[in-house]
Amino acid sequence: MKLKQLYVLLMRLAERFQMVQLVIIFLALFTDRKKSAIHHFRLALSINPLLWAAYEELCVLGAAKEATVVFSEAAALCIQNQYLHHGLPSPNLHMSSEDYNLVSSRNFGSEDVSPRKLKHTQGNNLRGIPGNHHGAVVLSGAASQPQNGGPSNMSFYNTPSPMASQLSGVAPPPLCRNMQPNGSNLNTVNTDGSPRSIVNSTIQAPRRKFVDEGKLRKISGRLFSDSGPRRSTRLTGDTGANTNANTAAVAGNGTNNSSKYLGSSKLSSVAPRTVTVRKGQSWVNENIEEGIRNEAFDDSCANVASTTSSSFSSDNVRSLDHDGATVLVGGVVVSGAKAVSGASEVLCLLRTLGEGYRLSCLYRCQDALDAYLRLPHRHYNTSWVLSQVGKAHFELVDYLEADLAFSLARQVSPYSLEGMDIYSTVLYHLKEDMKLSYLTQELISTDRLAPQSWCAMGNCYSLQKDHETALKIFHRAVRLNSRFAYAHTLSGHEYVALEDFENGIKSYQNALRIDSRHYNAWYGLGMIFFRQERFEFSEHHFGMALQINPCSSVIMSYLGTTLHALKKSEDAIKIMDRAILADRKNPLPMYQKANILMSLEKFDDALEVLEELKEYAPRESSVYALMGKIYKRRNMHEKAMLHFGIALDLKPSATDVATIKAAIEKLHVPDELEDNLSTE
Amino acid sequence: MATESSESEEEGKITGGNQHLIVEDDLREMGKKAAWSVSSCKTGNGVSSLRDDNLETYWQSDGAQPHLVNIQFQKKVKLQLVVLYVDFKLDESYTPSKISIRAGDGFHNLKEIKTVELVKPTGWVYLSLSGNDPRETFVNTFMLQIAVLSNHLNGRDTHVRQIKVYGPRPNPIPHQPFQFTSREFITYSTVR
Numbered sequence: 099m100k101l102k103q104l105y106v107l108l109m110r111l112a113e114r115f116q117m118v119q120l121v122i123i124f125l126a127l128f129t130d131r132k133k134s135a136i137h138h139f140r141l142a143l144s145i146n147p148l149l150w151a152a153y154e155e156l157c158v159l160g161a162a163k164e165a166t167v168v169f170s171e172a173a174a175l176c177i178q179n180q181y182l183h184h185g186l187p188s189p190n191l192h193m194s195s196e197d198y199n200l201v202s203s204r205n206f207g208s209e210d211v212s213p214r215k216l217k218h219t220q221g222n223n224l225r226g227i228p229g230n231h232h233g234a235v236v237l238s239g240a241a242s243q244p245q246n247g248g249p250s251n252m253s254f255y256n257t258p259s260p261m262a263s264q265l266s267g268v269a270p271p272p273l274c275r276n277m278q279p280n281g282s283n284l285n286t287v288n289t290d291g292s293p294r295s296i297v298n299s300t301i302q303a304p305r306r307k308f309v310d311e312g313k314l315r316k317i318s319g320r321l322f323s324d325s326g327p328r329r330s331t332r333l334t335g336d337t338g339a340n341t342n343a344n345t346a347a348v349a350g351n352g353t354n355n356s357s358k359y360l361g362s363s364k365l366s367s368v369a370p371r372t373v374t375v376r377k378g379q380s381w382v383n384e385n386i387e388e389g390i391r392n393e394a395f396d397d398s399c400a401n402v403a404s405t406t407s408s409s410f411s412s413d414n415v416r417s418l419d420h421d422g423a424t425v426l427v428g429g430v431v432v433s434g435a436k437a438v439s440g441a442s443e444v445l446c447l448l449r450t451l452g453e454g455y456r457l458s459c460l461y462r463c464q465d466a467l468d469a470y471l472r473l474p475h476r477h478y479n480t481s482w483v484l485s486q487v488g489k490a491h492f493e494l495v496d497y498l499e500a501d502l503a504f505s506l507a508r509q510v511s512p513y514s515l516e517g518m519d520i521y522s523t524v525l526y527h528l529k530e531d532m533k534l535s536y537l538t539q540e541l542i543s544t545d546r547l548a549p550q551s552w553c554a555m556g557n558c559y560s561l562q563k564d565h566e567t568a569l570k571i572f573h574r575a576v577r578l579n580s581r582f583a584y585a586h587t588l589s590g591h592e593y594v595a596l597e598d599f600e601n602g603i604k605s606y607q608n609a610l611r612i613d614s615r616h617y618n619a620w621y622g623l624g625m626i627f628f629r630q631e632r633f634e635f636s637e638h639h640f641g642m643a644l645q646i647n648p649c650s651s652v653i654m655s656y657l658g659t660t661l662h663a664l665k666k667s668e669d670a671i672k673i674m675d676r677a678i679l680a681d682r683k684n685p686l687p688m689y690q691k692a693n694i695l696m697s698l699e700k701f702d703d704a705l706e707v708l709e710e711l712k713e714y715a716p717r718e719s720s721v722y723a724l725m726g727k728i729y730k731r732r733n734m735h736e737k738a739m740l741h742f743g744i745a746l747d748l749k750p751s752a753t754d755v756a757t758i759k760a761a762i763e764k765l766h767v768p769d770e771l772e773d774n775l776s777t778e
Numbered sequence: 779m780a781t782e783s784s785e786s787e788e789e790g791k792i793t794g795g796n797q798h799l800i801v802e803d804d805l806r807e808m809g810k811k812a813a814w815s816v817s818s819c820k821t822g823n824g825v826s827s828l829r830d831d832n833l834e835t836y837w838q839s840d841g842a843q844p845h846l847v848n849i850q851f852q853k854k855v856k857l858q859l860v861v862l863y864v865d866f867k868l869d870e871s872y873t874p875s876k877i878s879i880r881a882g883d884g885f886h887n888l889k890e891i892k893t894v895e896l897v898k899p900t901g902w903v904y905l906s907l908s909g910n911d912p913r914e915t916f917v918n919t920f921m922l923q924i925a926v927l928s929n930h931l932n933g934r935d936t937h938v939r940q941i942k943v944y945g946p947r948p949n950p951i952p953h954q955p956f957q958f959t960s961r962e963f964i965t966y967s968t969v970r
Contacts, residue, residue, distance in 0.1 A: 759912030
């Protein structure tokens, strides 16, 4: 088929052209060649360790190595080497308007690179103000062949030079800084801008090192008169790591407080997705990038600091020559030595972020939260990080915390759509229909064509129990982006609510085809089979879901009920206990355990569990109803009556009212019989 | 339960009707899963007008009384409420007057479960199928038949604009004896 041919062709080209690598990766994913995709991602990462996009995708595929391994010091050296090898960056850095936050500019010599394929911008935080490039930087880490002697995967920091001529009048995009490495001139370079951000000696230390800020401001002022205010405050904080390399050393880039640029912080890689390169004005990715980058530089990168500072102020912006004679970083020429320090800083940040992201993809949510907490405040309070924190809380079934995190994320970056579909689900669980409708309105007005907005709307209708409309809306989300797995899963849920199991199964399977680690879809399939009483299938699917997300107590408890239905009651009870331990706040496993015990006729144990449950949820009608049922079985009629009465007072649903009342009626009969017998 | 705007003293008589259809949250409409048929109809005013959510269109019968609307399900379902939209002001002598609701497994063993007399109804009329006994909250059946035994002003044929049939919502968690009521339980009970 065509895709296959394309794939083969690309493989051949890959050796020659780096950018092709990333294209291959995505193609491989589309054609389900997961192993190949993983292999290429790893390859890309080894060539260019700052390629955050690759690491992110690896995490999603569940095949990422630990962040410390990937973003190690060795990687920094590797980057440095690349720097030194390549000559000038070509001026064509083209900031693609889409999401590239960071586009690492690659020098393709004369070639105009348009790595567009990369959706995620490369790790380099290029906060680039691409001075002269409008070229997109290719992110693909792959091919290291320099074309024309010089492109490397390194992101180049371009400091916009006042020589607008080269700048082509493009306001520097917030993120990209292209640094044009110039081997020869490296020594002279000092990245003023970058150092700032880079050095973060400690995570806690406020990154702001205002030391160079003043200088940067001046420089940047000269450089960019038109750049709008950037959100660089976060970045500014960066200690003056002088790492030139990573952080967008753009010191010069006046526009944003260059602080942002500093160093790595700019690596937008972190969450490039929604970043759009704004011509200098908006720092879209700021949120994450900044945070990330800054972070990266912390601790480990401290050393970098001093070097560049000196050279720093000196050179202002110099235009980036196309012949790459000088590497301009923020107007300062960057020296090669700084490159590595800059790289280290960036890597530091990436390490923390990467670790957090990897852990949350493995659903080790508590660990992920701890990892994110290690980020400095400035980085933590960025939209991407807060979204990830929200997601982690969501997976831990801690919806209140998730709500907090997500609303903070929205305050910080109200136009970001990342993670908002999860936020809508959180609000759905919390039954906050006002907030949910409000969120939906905001999202739709931000972007009518994003599947996340429509997912939120669908959740809104589903909360109102209007499942048919919700289904239509989820279909719309699917049509907008058929590779958005969550939309398929949500459609599956709606089909199930409408009792259309066939289509539900199809939807869940679609979701799994796109992302086989989407545990909600596995869970959904398990539930359908459970309803249809195909317990073996159900057990298998719940098992798969649990494998992917081993700390979800809800899935454990359903697996337990399935096992019980398969008559493996011992295992069932074991799993229930695990579920109870996993999340003490979850009443479901206790209730199911009581159910199982009751059907095993272990009435006392069941009653014990229910008594405990009563403490936790004193107004839950079903607990009392079940207790009443058990007392009835034990022939303790008075207690049964008492509990049934309480259950009725707590307003159960109509069906349950009927069941309970019927049970009460039946209670009288044995009494009467007894009376009759006793009188005889 | 759905409210009736007024109910006369005598048992089985219903007057008036609601303009808005308001049904409790724990009921859901079951008509989509059923096969609907009528004993007779005039061309252009067939059974589809009963289910089109359009109050302008109506079913008009075209034969001898009683006029029947048959609702057949593929499996036994629990039903709790039947709602009709009839309007004396618009339909006058076509407005049904005496209605009998029967249930059973099929045409051969239908049994009457409710009779009601409408007196100049003007909107949605709610007919609950529950008995007095709490055990009879629902009618568990394969088939429901709504029979129009007579019309206002002794009209021969009848107009009915819409019919809806409601039953309880199933437990969102399968194989559970009771439904959850409190927030904590519901929040934790599913993964979305």
